[in-house]
Amino acid sequence: ESLDQRLRLFEQRVMPAADATVQATRQAYRNDVAPFDELVRAEKTVLDARTRLLRLKAERLQTQADLLYLTGDTP
DSSP states (O other): HHHHHHHHHIIIIIHHHHHHHHHHEEEEETOOOOOHHHHHHHHHHHHHHHHHHHHHHHHHHHHHHHHHHHTTOOO
């Protein structure tokens, strides 16, 4: 349940916020308001968040597999 909650948080809040930040930073960079390094930082933040999300998904799948193994159930 904890992993599911963390996944929902990432999918519903963290990723949309990171994506919105990148979009805003891209627009600011296009308008010569934001420096390139700020755009790179925003893009890196999104990539880091996506990596964390993928790790959470993998951890959840591993946990499900472990539980299925322990209970003898099949998916």
